[in-house]
Amino acid sequence: MTDLITLAIGLALAGVLSGFLAGLFGIGGGAILVPILITAFPLLGVDAAITAHMAVGTSLAIIIPTAFRSYIVxxxxxxGNAEMLRDWAIWVPLGVIIASFIVGYVSGDVLRVVFAAVALVIAVKMLFNRANWVFARDLPPRPVTNGVGFGIGFLSTFMGIGGGNLNNLFMTSFGQSIHQAVATSAGLGILISIPATVGYIYAGWGHPDLPVGSLGYVNLLAAALVVPFSMLAAPWGARVAHAMPARRLEIVFGLFLLVVIARMVADVVM
Incomplete structure (x- = not known):
């Protein structure tokens, strides 16, 4: 009983932290939730073969209300670039849907490696960003941007994130401010998390080793515990983001990603 209470408190704190980070970086909170859920689910008796899938699927479900709350603020x-989000309303979910059909056949270690590799590229960009590390001063034309949206939706489904990590890299590489990128990423989290959650429910439907309270690879009990705390903290993070100088926000984001990468690598090695 003590272990369960400790676990519940840990998940509640994870909700606060993920909500704050969702508002601060526009990342949906998956970058912190996935490693925490990967650690928590084995304590609930979840089979090791599906732990990563459960963590990613549950994280995506939690992102839905958190991203919405963050975007509103x-x-x-x-x-926020509302025009680009309208253009992505088809392309991002399309990438998510295609990835959802594939994810059930991918091992948990592959999910971890994809997460860590992409996050490392973004962390390097944010930590060592220079004025000449920009491809252009404006976003590329619509066909290219729509293709990027498809790619972000596809990769984010494997990583269990709201796409903010990838979109922040994309927009800042084309001359957009980190504040503008973060705000757009919050909206992107909505476009990704809804179809991705449905995809993970479908991919895990009927699996014999699912824990109690699960719809496919989404655990509703964990989500119900985390969501209220993440929604409360999301506006706080958004206000801090707008009060913080752009370069400092980039550095903090990069350092945060390095911590997450180290945790992911440890999972694969151990």
């Missing part, structure tokens, strides 16, 4: 401050 950012929009009130006049930030």
């Amino acid at each position: 950012h929009r009130k401050k006049g930030a």
Whole structure:
């Protein structure tokens, strides 16, 4: 009983942290939730073969309300590229849907490695960013941007994130401010998390080793515990983001990703 209480408190704290980070970086919170859930699910008796899948699927479900709450706060401050999000309303979910059909055949270690590799590229960009590390001063034309949206949706489904990590890299590489990128990423989390959650439910439906309270690879009990705390903390993170200088926000984001990468690598090696 003590272990379960400790686990519940840990998940609640994870909700607070993930919600704050969702608002601060526009990342949906998956970058912190996935490693925590990978650690927590074995304590609930989840089979090791599906632990990573359960962590990613549950993380995506938690992102839905958190990303919505974060985006609303950012929009009130006049930030976010609403036009690009409208263009991505088809392309991002399409990438998510295709990835969802594949994810059930991919091992948990592959999910971890994809997560760590992509996060490392983004961390290097954020930590050592230079003025000349920009491809252009404006976003590319719509066909290219739509292709990027498809790719972000596809990769984010494997990583269990709301796409903010990838979109922040994309937009800042084309001359957009980190504040604008973060606000847009919060909206992107909504486009990704809804179809991705449905995809993970489908991919795990009927699996014989699912824990109690699960719909496919989404555990509703864990989500119900984390979501209220993440939604409470998301506006706080968004306000801090707009008060922080752009370069400092980039550095903090990069350092955060390095911590997450180290945790993921440890999971694979051990």
